Amino acid sequence: MTSPRALLVALRDPHDPMCAHERRCFAERADLPLEHVVVHSMTTGRPDRGKLKRFDAVFFGGSGAYSVLDDIDWIHDGRDTLEEVASLGVKAWASCFGFQGLALALGAEVIHDDDLTEMGSTLLRLTEAGRADPVLEVLPSPFWAQEGHHDHVMTLPEGVDLMAVGDKVRMQAFKVHGVPFYASQFHPELTVQRTVDRFRHYQEHYIDEHAEEVLAELQSGADTPEMGQVLARLVRL
DSSP: OOOOOEEEEEOSOTTOTHHHHHHHHHHHHTTOOGGGEEEEEGGGOOOOHHHHHTSSEEEEOOOSSOOTTSOOHHHHHHHHHHHHHHHHTOOEEEETHHHHHHHHHTTOOEEEOGGGOEEEEEEEEEOHHHHTOTTGGGSOSSEEEEEEESEEEOSOOTTEEEEEEOSSSSEEEEEETTSOEEEESSOTTOOHHHHHHHHHHHHHHHOSSOHHHHHHHHHTOOOOGGGGGHHHHHHTO
């Protein structure tokens, strides 16, 4: 049986080494050979509809050095592409920046607030819809997830079901009505160690002081083992 293929729409500078890191993370957690995850950099322009439909799944990840609220052409294009994938009914998962971008495209309020920053292992809960979902039902509730963000989705957009919530930032995951498109503030593609790798690279964008204390806290974080099944379940749904 041929292994599925996924398109990773990269929302980072193409020279950023975290592009390759992100590709490996999605491949590992989706249980795909690395060569079956093809990267499209949003900085080169939007992928056309035919390309989006040729893959078994489409992934959107984080941005590291950017905010979803930045007035940059390729970020606007990224939000439009997220909305287009939802309209096409393609299997997809959007993490972090992708979650915020889709929420914004669908009419939700997204803000930047350092006081609501979440970093590292965060304890979240599934909603009733999440517990009944064929992809997310594998997770216990509560569950540990990896996070790293300054932007936050404050309102639930229309046309989605809320799948997971948190205590500090409530909106943590939703699914678009009628299509297998999931979006989450947390990163199902990351483990504690992969989060540490990411923080080391971007720490100047997240924190100016006490970096060693934050790093130690990240390293002592917790993983929910079942999180490693989520993307693979979506791809093979």
